[in-house]
Amino acid sequence: MADEEKNGRPAGSAGETPGSQPGLQQSKGDSRAVARDEDLQPTWTDKDGNVHRKRILTGDRTTGKLHLGHYVGSLKNRVKLQTQYDTFVLMADVQALTTHWENPKILKESVREVALDYLAVGIDPYTGGVDDGTRTKIVIQSAVPAIAELTCLYGLFTPMSIILDNPTTKAEAQQYGFGASEENADVVLNEDDRQLYQELASKLHTEFPELGSELSPSDLVVIVGSLGSSGDVSLVHDLEGHGYADNAVAAVLHSARALRVVREQLISMKRSAGIRQMNYGFLGYPVSQAADITFVNAHLVPVGVDQVPHIELTRDIVQRFNRQYGKRRRILVEPQALVGKGGTLKGIDGNAKMSKSLGNAIYLSDSPDEMWQKIKPAPTDPQRVRRDDPGRPEVCNIFSYHQVFCGGNEAGISEDELGVATVEEVAVNCRGAKWGCVECKQQLHRKITALTEPMREKRSYWEQHPDDMIDILKLGTQRGIEEGEQTLQRVKDAMSVRYWD
Secondary structure, eight states: OBOTTTSOOOSSOSSOOSSOOTTBOOOOOOOTTBOOGGGGOSEEEOTTSOEEEOEEEEEEEOSSOOBHHHIIIIIHHHHHHTTTSEEEEEEEHHHHHHHHTTOTTHHHHHHHHHHHHHHHHTOOBOOSSOOOSOSBEEEEGGGOHHHHHHHHHHHTTOOHHHHHTOHHHHHHHHHTTTTOOOTTTTOOOOHHHHHHHHHHHHHHHHHOGGGOSOOOHHHHHHHHHHHTTOSOHHHHHHHHHTTTTTOHHHHHHTOHHHHHHHHHHHHHHHHHHHHHHSOHHHHTHHHHHHHHHHTTTOSEEEEOGGGHHHHHHHHHHHHHHHHHHSTTSOOSOOOEEEEOSOOOBOOTTSOSSOOTTTTOOOBTTOOHHHHHHHHTTOOOOTTOOSTTSOOOGGGOHHHHHHHHSSTTTOTTOOHHHHTOOOHHHHHHHHHTTSSOHHHHHHHHHHHHHHHHHHHHHHHHHHHTOHHHHHHHHHHHHHHHHHHHHHHHHHHHHHHTOOOOO
């Protein structure tokens, strides 16, 4: 699912745009978990010859309003996919609490805001009656008991190693500040020793860039001091030859073997510190996500390439379950990642990703004036100081937005009808200094306003009909409860933990 920080900490979908678009950060990757063209057929046939739509699970953590990054990265394609597949959209409120547990009051309003955005962009919701797979079921995660039970059951046989080695979990732990060691923070060094340890930190960073540039001298003191009593005889002998007894840190600086050992211990120390700081929900998130995906036996999960490791982990859990309990039967569907060829939209300030926390987001619900107040001060080509200076569109973030929000990509934008420049004309006007950056931004503003105006109108309608929107959430969630209960019963039957009918 898309997250507010990266258009994805998903239980489903981030970066699902079909086709490569200029102005987006491109991703490359390959995995056995990634669906191939032949896997994208929208239907499947059961053993009795009945044809069914394949099922998609996607969604978002409910941490507030959605923005243009969500639209480009997932929502736009989600609206397209719902016409082909049986779609469940999960409002992941429990996942939101893994990083917002101290402020649960945001959930109720956030669920409302996200639901409004879904309906505004064109999600066609299930409204009751026979579910033929043609309408999208919007499901509130915390209201589906089966998800919590499946999370618990999957956790019983999921090794910690595959959770800790998940690269997405590592990246997210770093993003949220887990991993910094605190237990050695009170080590005191004199100035000479501090300089030596800073030299060691610099050397380690040069030799092993993966350690990062901010190495704690206090951690290094503890590690260096322990090397002399190491059980590695060869290491101890090497250090003694470099005068470890007289100057331990200098000896380490001159021992390639010791530097490698310090690297290994720093990595181990950081991982240990990170685990201790994580809450259980954050650490166990990948298992919870497996339950999010499998409670409806989803075939496909639209994600960005950076989220494929999560799908691989879900497949690992499913495969372990089917091998252990299936008895030659497939109890759970092995999901595949539906990876788009696009990427994430940069923030309006040019930062890597559009994000609420960075304050660089344009929300789908923003008024035209609010959008202009964010576009107007946005940075452009830093070398274009004066109005008559030739510009370089290839380095300008505003131009990258023109490439994304254009008639070629968006049916809601017609350059002729709006009286605005095409992407090619924008580039020519910029390079030839035929207009200034303000005019360029005004043209972009008109395009984005035209794209989002129908969304604001739909949003306004649902804001005036809140009871109808709540009914949609209730009905979609009820379908999720029904599907989840069926999956849970199959799982419990296979695990022999059902004791009566």
